[in-house]
Amino acid sequence: MLAVLGASLALLMTVATGSASAHGSVSDPPARHYGCYQRWAQNWQAPEMATQDPMCYQAWRSDPSAMWNWNGLLRDGVGGNHQAAVPDGQLCSGGLTQNGRYAALDVPGAWKTVNKPNRFTLNLLDQSSHGADYIRVYVTKQGFDPTTQRLRWSDLELVSQTGRIPTGTTTPVTVNAPGRTGHHIVYTVWQASHLDQSYYFCSDVNFTG
Template sequence: MSIRLRAMAVLAAVATLLVGFASTASAHGTTIDPPSRNYGCWQRWGSDFQNPAMATQDPMCWQAWQTDTNAMWNWNGLYREGVAGNHQAAIPDGQLCSAGRTQGGRYRAMDTVGDWKAVNKSRNFTVDVYDQAFHGADYYRVYITKQGFNPITQALRWSDLELVTTVGKTPPQEHTFLNVNAGSRTGRHIVYTIWQASHLDQSYYWCSDVNFS
């Protein structure tokens, strides 16, 4: 590669980083523990997102970075507006993790079926919602996939989920901890969290991959 082309490639990478940081600074929020799929990819690879080793070490994140890098830089922007509480009507089966291909399909790679990195959790755990913009909540709803669902081979449908936790009106605060009981579940599951923000009719949707020990 010529010096000129190499310089152009470096400038392009820097521009991507700056766009990402600017978008992150505008702030909304996500689940950081267990991490949403795009937040986990940003957390693990944000400082090294062009590393080809990701393809073998973390292939689901690799395909996500290749699909749209802004889905990870904008880990706090996975929401829809104007849903009016009709979540199942707004988001089709198979598109739950991307909030129905919201933001022009930016987060579509989150719906890709495969072996996403999962964090180990006990059956009683907390979901840490990072309300970066201090929106507050009208409510939170936490779902977990039913026993027998296999997130490695199956696309997520509403019928695969069971509502396990509901928390009502919550004031703006940086972190909200939602207590969750997974019952008798074991093995791999998806935790699906809906945050209905209070400042607007703005609904956030996050898939987090867990392994119940």
């Protein structure tokens, strides 16, 4: 039985690794599922995850394929109407896209943060060089609490938007979010150029001023 389980897990990781080369994610500050993948993919059964990284722990337990497919959080055919396609409370999962695979990303809690000044560079990782019709970056308003509140569109302020650009392994976007301190969500919408394909990413930052 253990041998069969091990073989099944190996197959899952092989399939996921293959599919994971197709799209992309925000790599800095890392999107929630990408950060979990970076920290725990090599030791995803470690019991210490439960205490050291409890939000990743609940996400892995909910659906480990969300982390293995860290660059598949997308919706097709949105037509630019993101607020209709992605309801309040489901922004981090892209409106429960992929049959709810990423639902655990919507759960409020003590997600790991990275320190950022109020003006910083966001990097998009686009493995397949899909390009972008645009990249929009939003940041939660001061007073929003990611540890207790599910994200709504009204909680966000648009702070940066690109035009049509080619993208690559480190596509920089300048973000300026003054007047914020502490834990915030940086929400990125990447409209890919190769198809009507929209990607949605929640990244957790601690603004240091």
